[in-house]
Amino acid sequence: MQRPIPVLMYHHVSPKPGLVTVSPENFRAHMAWLAEHGWRSLTAAEFAACLAGAPVPKRAVLITFDDGYLDNWVYAHPVLAEFGLHAVLFLITGWIGEGEVRAHAGQGQPVPDVPDHKGAMAAGRAWQDAADPVPLDGAFLRWSEVHAMRDAGTFEFHSHTHSHTRWDKTIADQDARDRALSDDLAASRATLAARLGNGSAHLCWPQGYYDAAYQRVAQAAGFRHLYTTEAGVARGDTDPARIPRIVVKDKPAGWFASRLRLYGNPLTAALYLGLKGRK
Template sequence: MKTARAVPVLMYHHVSPSPGLVTITPENFRAQMGWLAGNGYTTIGCDDLAGFIAGKPLPAKSVLLTFDDGYLDNYVYAHPILAEFGLKAALFVITGRIGDGPARACAGEGTLPDTPAHNACKAAVQAGRADAVMLRWSEVDRMRAAGSFEFHSHTHNHTRWDQVEADPDRRQLMLVDDLTRSRATLQARLGHVTPHLCWPQGYFDDAHIDAAQQCGFSHLYTVERGSVLPHADASRIRRIVTKDRGAWWLGSRLAIYRRPWLGQLYERRS
């Protein structure tokens, strides 16, 4: 069996018919997932990536799909498409924004809930209406049961503490509290918590890394572009921002980022 020399980690946010920032249409997402399935790709989990970083081999065509935040449209549109093709993704949830209540309809189940554009989602959260645009724990349970998503931390409050508190000691205490609450929520709701954490807006520094490791997070995901190589630094896992384009775009990017030398050359020139 041929083994991977590099693993691309793709970063998504929204899969929705509402156009806007960090959003891919259901049609383009389905085309991308169909291309992965049709071309022999293996969608791995975060623990698989951790094993690869530690030196454990993975199939040559391995890719990790990641989603940030935990928007309702991930359940309504991305979840049924992943299930259709037998693929899976990792979702970094803002635990303080996930609500309670019955699961809503997803694609193929009848009348679908509204899935607003990114800026409208942010406005709803700020107005105290997070439930209208974010996941519920009942939907998380359905996604886990289907095997379409696994769940990890994106902090509890999605706060850039460096922009909130000037005093470094107080800022560190706030960050540790935020991460501790996220871990406790995941443990209570899912029955387990993983060592995988994605930073809000990709921001981190040495103090952030220290706080995360103190709280039990060892694999830290950024927005720095690039693929993951064996024995990479687990405290700064690189990802590739996805575009609202079809299968040809995804195929061209994976052809680049699965090859370490080509990916590095592409990064220097772009």
């Protein structure tokens, strides 16, 4: 039986509780557990190679983040640096700001206030509607912080589209919808290439939504690895166009350890996911 690769899905690491948010204390406990138990955090390229048939390292995990919130820099980055771990962050490339690097929690100085999930997404929508980048600055990353995390090796960056728009909800005509999605994805790849020198072949769907047309447009745009919010673990036979992930909850290390032991074992992962699929 093929060795599974749990693909962990985070959004916020923040002291403000809320939707898709893990506290800094619990996030540190999760990362400490991985490091202490010999788990290897893969790069996107290593993960892609495993899906293409390369041997899967023992205790391999892919750590992913969605959207690109300021709290990823303030609270997640210093923890990843502390434990020598690496994560993949899917950026909404049109929502990333400009300016100098702000303080993070590993520097022993006051850090910027970060909004909760509702506040961050409201800022993003307001910015998009008004074409004014100012409201985003306190909610999302700056490119200077993206560069700092990349240079530190804590994060690498891929696409979560340019605008985070659900085109299936916005445009009724299929051809017009396909063109809008294609333009959105092209803008995202072009932005990543211009800012980071990497157009990226990895795409995470906003809100986890996709259909056959979405997949077709994404693949035509150059994306080869498409990440979902569907539950499961990746293996060598996983379809790269439909990569499952595991939602990480705001719970302590004991819960996290039980999930990794479950999903990291070929037999228990297959049995558990089989039972979930029959419910």
